[in-house]
Each structure stands twice: as structure tokens, then as C-alpha cells.
Amino acid sequence: MSEPAIVVEQLGRSFTDRGREIVALRDVSFQIGAGEIVGLLGSNGAGKTTLTKILATLLLPTTGLARIFGHDVTRDLRAVRRMTGVVLGGDRGLYAKLNARDNLRFFAVLAGVGRRGLSAKVDAALEEVGLVGAADRAVETYSKGMRQRLHIAIGMIGEPRVLLLDEPTVGLDPVEAERLRGTVAALRDTGVSVLLTSHHLLDIERLAARVIILADGTLAADLPVEEFARQAGYTATVIVRGTGTPPDAGAVSSPDIAVGAVDTADGAWTLRLHVRDWSVGSFGLLEKALAHVSVLDVRIEPVRLEDVYSHVAARLAAGSRVGGVR
Missing domain, CATH: 3.30.70.260 (ACT domain)
Known part of the structure; x- marks a missing residue:
């Protein structure tokens, strides 16, 4: 049996705000296999972004552990970062005065991509996300959708074995969003594992084999998509x-x-x-x-996954079980 891509065991993270402890994650455990795409769902404040940042080595856990292909995210940072691509999106994280090509070159070097063949990899990444025509324009002139596509190119240029996608289709029009889904689906065939966080449940429906649901920082459910779809009752x-x-x-x-x-x-x-x-x-x-x-x-x-999630969220708010978990 191949080694799991992601292993999370009793992971916890708490913060202190004005002397009061705030628990963002509590005893979260799951695994993701090589080449598996898993959707991460939960309402705002459920702990999704905290979990993603811990796996990306951007945040330390308070308790428990997390590994990427056997490498601990707190002790083997260099190894984890070499094999992990992260797409957090938003307007931050890009150098607005630089063009897309220079942004990609910079982040590729940070990700450990060698200089030999770097230009070809940059060109291929720009082609993949449809930014060739704007590659030499300053990022500050880009629309929100164009910036999101550049984030995605940066996350993928290092040819990661694990890709962490946080709301990847935000700001993309339907054509661009569908093109991105095709790109992510193709990664599955190359053995890349993907943890996909999205409020746009069409992303989950088209891509994920499993759904992990967080509620109030705890694991509320871990279900195959087919079983998740049945939670609506019709x-x-x-x-x-x-x-x-x-x-x-x-x-x-x-x-x-x-x-x-x-x-x-x-x-x-x-x-x-x-x-x-x-x-x-x-x-x-x-x-x-x-x-x-x-x-x-x-x-x-x-039945649409949007309908299912509304039903599931109401049950979780009432303290009910979903798929035997919680």
C-alpha cells in the first residue's frame, strides 16, 4: 500500500485573544491518499483556513501532528514545502509592480525549481491559466480573476505532489472556472493529491471523491461524495x-x-x-x-450539493450526526 499523501492526527490549534482562549481546531484526524481529491467544507469560522495554513507550514499546530508524505509539517519544513503547492488566493501575496512572468520566476525559485528550463516552465504555467497575452503587464493592472489565475499558476509551477486549494474559482467567470476544474482533474491522473476548500460546491461536485466537513473546529463528517449527496434525504x-x-x-x-x-x-x-x-x-x-x-x-x-450542504449545515447546527460522525 502506498504511503498516504496527507496524515492528520488529533490536530489542534488555539489562539489567545485578550486573555481568552479561542479554539480553532480540536482533535481533527483524517488521511488523504496519493492522487485523491478531497473537498473540505464548513461554514465561516469552522477551521478550514487554519487547517490549510498548518498543512502549508504557515501556521504551527498547538497539539497533534500533520505529515505530508511522511514529513512532519513542524520539523521538516523544507521537505514539506518542496512537495506542497498552496493557492490561498485573494489580492495579497503577489508583487503588484512586477509582471506575471517575473512573479512566477520569483516564486518558482522560492519553491526550489531549478533555473534550467525555468523559462519553459513559466511559459507553460502562463499558458495553462490563460495569461500569456498579459504576461508582461504589471499585476496591479490585473482584474480579480486574472490575479486568481496567477495565484493558481504559482501554486502549480513547482509541480507539487500535494496541492492545497482554498477557494480556487473565486473571481473566475464560468469559462475560466471550468478550465481550472479541468486542470485540477488532470492532476489526479499524475498522482497529485488535492485538498480543495470551496464555497462553490460545483467545484466539489466536479472534482472531489470525498468530503471532509469541519464544524466549530472539529471533524463533523468524512464521507464519499455519493454518501454526502444522500444526506439531503432525496x-x-x-x-x-x-x-x-x-x-x-x-x-x-x-x-x-x-x-x-x-x-x-x-x-x-x-x-x-x-x-x-x-x-x-x-x-x-x-x-x-x-x-x-x-x-x-x-x-x-x-439534487445539488448546495442543497445538500444547506441541509447538512442545519443538522450540524442542531447537534445532529452526519454520516455517523459527530
Whole structure:
């Protein structure tokens, strides 16, 4: 069995503010394998950024340990930094007066990239993130999206074995965001491991195999994406719009189908039906409900991770379990 890319054991981090202890992380443990992409979720203040900074050697843990391919993040900083790429994003961390090419050269040298072939690597990184045409412009003239793309190029130029991505698609338009997802997905095939933090759950849906959820600094869940998607309690929503008398909700409601409220507007009604599982029984109930009503259209929307996370966050706030953890 290959060595895990990331090992976190009983990791904790606390701060002192005006004499009061603030716990950012408490007894967090998990592993990430080589070539695995794992999504890191949690509300603001859950500890996601603190965890990412510890793995990036930017912050020391208070308790516990973390290793990158066997190297301790507190004792083997040089080795960890050689094999770890970090994309924290935002407007900080770039030299605004320099152009993108010079920023990349500088950070590549810091990451231990040799000078032989450096120019070719810089050109390839600029091409990958779509900044070739603006490579010689000062970064201070860049839009937010362009700066984010430059952050991503810097994080990847050292050809890291582990990539820590914190909100990588912030500021990117849909085309750029999808291009980035393709780039990250391709890394998986080369054995690069990725810990992906994002409030844009389409990133998680398209890329991650697992989801780790932090709540109040503790590990609330560690689930395959498929199991995480099931936490909403339904697999799809059937949206029916019609005129006249709407379906009898009582005739449809069952263990397989939950009926939402009926909305009426402009002389038409809209009914949302949450289908737990597609089966002969659920299809039969839908047929029975719609057999004697005037239907204008029917749409089926698979459950979205945004919907799932809203459901999970509410359960965590109430102190409930998610996937057997917490």
C-alpha cells in the first residue's frame, strides 16, 4: 500500500485573544491518499483556513501532528514545502509592480525549481491559466480573476505532489472556472493529491471523491461524495407546473416522495416533489398524481450539493450526526 499523501492526527490549534482562549481546531484526524481529491467544507469560522495554513507550514499546530508524505509539517519544513503547492488566493501575496512572468520566476525559485528550463516552465504555467497575452503587464493592472489565475499558476509551477486549494474559482467567470476544474482533474491522473476548500460546491461536485466537513473546529463528517449527496434525504426534485386544480398532495406523499408547498402565480400552480429514490413505486405515485390534472410542463432537477450542504449545515447546527460522525 502506498504511503498516504496527507496524515492528520488529533490536530489542534488555539489562539489567545485578550486573555481568552479561542479554539480553532480540536482533535481533527483524517488521511488523504496519493492522487485523491478531497473537498473540505464548513461554514465561516469552522477551521478550514487554519487547517490549510498548518498543512502549508504557515501556521504551527498547538497539539497533534500533520505529515505530508511522511514529513512532519513542524520539523521538516523544507521537505514539506518542496512537495506542497498552496493557492490561498485573494489580492495579497503577489508583487503588484512586477509582471506575471517575473512573479512566477520569483516564486518558482522560492519553491526550489531549478533555473534550467525555468523559462519553459513559466511559459507553460502562463499558458495553462490563460495569461500569456498579459504576461508582461504589471499585476496591479490585473482584474480579480486574472490575479486568481496567477495565484493558481504559482501554486502549480513547482509541480507539487500535494496541492492545497482554498477557494480556487473565486473571481473566475464560468469559462475560466471550468478550465481550472479541468486542470485540477488532470492532476489526479499524475498522482497529485488535492485538498480543495470551496464555497462553490460545483467545484466539489466536479472534482472531489470525498468530503471532509469541519464544524466549530472539529471533524463533523468524512464521507464519499455519493454518501454526502444522500444526506439531503432525496435524490431529485420533480417540478410540475400546471393550471386548474393541483394534484392531491396526500395521494403523492409516501416514504419515497416528499411533497413541498404548492405555489400559485399568474393563474398557474407549481408543485415540487422530492423523490428519495427512483423506483417502480415512485414512478407509479407520480403517474397517479398527474393523471387527472392539466400539466403545462415537468422538470427534473438532480439534487445539488448546495442543497445538500444547506441541509447538512442545519443538522450540524442542531447537534445532529452526519454520516455517523459527530
